[in-house]
Amino acid sequence: MNEPTAYGRPAGHETAAVEVHTPTPIVPAHTAPLMPVQPGTIPAVASVVLPDGRVVTGYAIEPAKPEPVVAKPAVSRAAVNIALGGVGFLAVCGGLLLLTTFITALTALITQLITLAAVIFGGYVAVQIFKPAGAKSGNTFHIRKAIFKRNHFNG
Template sequence: MNHEPARWETTKTHHPVPLPPAPLVPVQQPHLPDAQTIQLPDGRLITGYAIAPTKAPEPIPQRPAINPLAVNIALGGLGFAAACGGLMLLTTFIAALAAFIHQLITLAAVIFGGFIATQVLGTNRGTGGTVVNIRRAVFKRNNFRG
């Protein structure tokens, strides 16, 4: 036989404890004005409370969502960046144009210098030039007779 206690014997039962009642705080009723009765022109009577018109709260001045000074500074920065970019492109263009002109001048000097060099240092001296035949000349008393 098993000598362990049964399951229902080990279970503890908890009984709820009632809470003490909360102290009651007296609530003051708002003061209601006296009821007033109004007679309409057609003879009907209307009874009700007179309510003082409530004053509308003063509107809060709306501030712009973005400070105009900040917008001006941002737009100035964008304009400056755009101008700097354009100036950079302009200076790049001028530098490229100057390099191109320098290359053209160098090319012209090489071509013209080569042409001059072939004329002066060419191997065909006898062809294409002026032929001068020198004969025996007789010089008599500083007179040339040829």
């Protein structure tokens, strides 16, 4: 029962017959005649006849056009930004210089006003203290419970 056949397989396991399928060629379809079309609405259709007689039809592909080269400016953006930053810095420095000048002038004015007030008040006090003895004045200055009257200490 399990005796090998001529091909080395046991009996009863014969292979089925092999079927070969051959593709059927497709008959080329005949295209309808082309109608004239105004240019610009539909791209041109190109037809190519192959050596075996088949006709291949398709749209013509226009070659890719390179993008126009944009001319670079003579000066780069970075250089312009740096220059504008320098101009702004100089403007700020000028403003700060004016501000410090104003503060210095204001300080000098306040110092002069204080000095003027001290001179006027000190002069008034000096005139009152150093009056001649014959002058009759009734100014009395109380300092620590001591009384100065007419340049004499009465303690």
